[in-house]
Amino acid sequence: MRISARAEYAVRASVLLVSATRVLTSAEIATAEGIPPKFLEAILTSLTRAGVVSSRRGASGGYELARPAHLITVADVIRAVDGPLVFVRDQRPSEMQSSGILLELWVALRASVRDVLERTSLQDLSNGRLPAHVDALVKSPGAWVSPDTDRRLDTPDYFI
Structure with missing residues (x-):
């Protein structure tokens, strides 16, 4: 998406x-x-x-x-x-x-x-x-990590 x-x-x-x-x-x-x-x-x-x-x-x-x-x-x-x-x-x-x-x-x-x-x-x-179920997704393991680079998505050069 x-x-x-x-x-x-x-x-x-x-x-x-x-x-x-x-x-x-x-x-x-x-x-x-x-x-x-x-x-x-x-x-x-x-x-x-x-x-x-x-x-x-x-x-x-x-x-x-x-x-x-x-x-x-x-x-x-x-x-x-x-x-x-x-x-x-x-x-x-x-x-x-x-x-x-x-x-x-x-x-x-x-x-x-x-x-x-x-x-x-x-x-x-x-x-x-955020609603609890959305907040849980945000806090889930790997939510902030890009699967192709293992870099955190909160760095300036991320792509989802």
Whole structure:
């Protein structure tokens, strides 16, 4: 699975909105998160269409979350900007023509990704804590080690 820049920026912008005490302009969000402004505008449009954020027009306009942060998952945000979470050759696993063990593997992958992203809310991220089952994955042996190099992934030159 690959997390796009668009998805990461969308999550970062959304988490910023959790702690905002007022609506934020796209310029404020772009500056605070270091997101290219034009790119952020497209992201915010997608998030608005998906009902993750709402926008207000006018002098005091800007963006805010469309519903409480504990009800918005990371999966909601990623789907809003990138579509389905797991694709195999540009298809959802459930739409694939193949069957058998390989299809079961792709379905298991999708279930695993969903288990992490659908059970982690924007509120969790804003609070600086992950759900227990996600935190356990982070703390599992080898989670921070790249399997092809045995280097820790928290070094500047890592690739997953």
